Amino acid sequence: DQQVKQNSPSLSVQEGRISILNCDYTNSMFDYFLWYKKYPAEGPTFLISISSIKDKNEDGRFTVFLNKSAKHLSLHIVPSQPGDSAVYFCAGLNSGGGADGLTFGKGTHLIIQP
Amino acid sequence: DGGITQSPKYLFRKEGQNVTLSCEQNLNHDAMYWYRQDPGQGLRLIYYSQIVNDFQKGDIAEGYSVSREKKESFPLTVTSAQKNPTAFYLCASSRRGGGGTGELFFGEGSRLTVL
Numbered sequence: 001d002q003q004v005k006q007n008s009p010s011l012s013v014q015e016g017r018i019s020i021l022n023c024d025y026t027n028s029m030f031d032y033f034l035w036y037k038k039y040p041a042e043g044p045t046f047l048i049s050i051s052s053i054k055d056k057n058e059d060g061r062f063t064v065f066l067n068k069s070a071k072h073l074s075l076h077i078v079p080s081q082p083g084d085s086a087v088y089f090c091a092g093l094n095s096g097g098g099a100d101g102l103t104f105g106k107g108t109h110l111i112i113q114p
Numbered sequence: 115d116g117g118i119t120q121s122p123k124y125l126f127r128k129e130g131q132n133v134t135l136s137c138e139q140n141l142n143h144d145a146m147y148w149y150r151q152d153p154g155q156g157l158r159l160i161y162y163s164q165i166v167n168d169f170q171k172g173d174i175a176e177g178y179s180v181s182r183e184k185k186e187s188f189p190l191t192v193t194s195a196q197k198n199p200t201a202f203y204l205c206a207s208s209r210r211g212g213g214g215t216g217e218l219f220f221g222e223g224s225r226l227t228v229l
Contacts, residue, residue, distance in 0.1 A: 043220030
């Protein structure tokens with residue numbers, strides 16, 4: 001049973017436009033959500049996070065929105081740049097639960113076209 | 115600089131052989147993790163450890179073994195019992211297991227190919 005779902009395996013966006021990556025979750029116990037960015041043959045790097053008590057968190061070109069009632073979050077990248085081409089993983093954390101770290105989605109491959 | 119070092123970056127193994135992947139961190143993190151990445155499968159948890167001399171199975175522990183004799187080190191052995199070992203393996207650590215924002219810091223990964 002997938003607790004974190006990223007239903008779009010890939011997404012193509014024109015340079016300069018907005019990229020919107022979506023993520024759905026089923027575990028109501030998640031109280032933090034994180035986004036990671038991954039280039040081929042490298043480890044993922046942390047991008048941005050949001051607490052479940054907030055509905056928005058912004059860091060430069062990156063904004064994450066959380067809709068708890070819909071169990072849905074999204075990552076917005078504005079404007080999209082060529083270096084943003086990567087795989088993006090959404091992850092949820094139940095900080096009061098088991099100590100097994102984050103639960104990841106399967107990732108979305110973002111392709112920024114010139 | 116602080117970080118997580120995985121070695122080797124690329125490794126080839128013949129069927130039936132065990133192989134050990136190294137993971138060392140100098141971030142003074144208590145918790146360490148091993149994930150496996152396959153195309154279209156995301157990151158799947160193999161084993162994790164919250165403290166020295168203690169570790170727990172993740173979602174796909176069969177065919178793998180770990181040890182945590184030192185805080186800085188968390189090696190993963192891929193045994194011959196692992197049916198499909200060819201994958202990209204990622205080691206990670208965090209400040210506190212199960213608490214805080216849960217941010218994981220990842221190593222660069224090790225690509226294992228079974229010939």
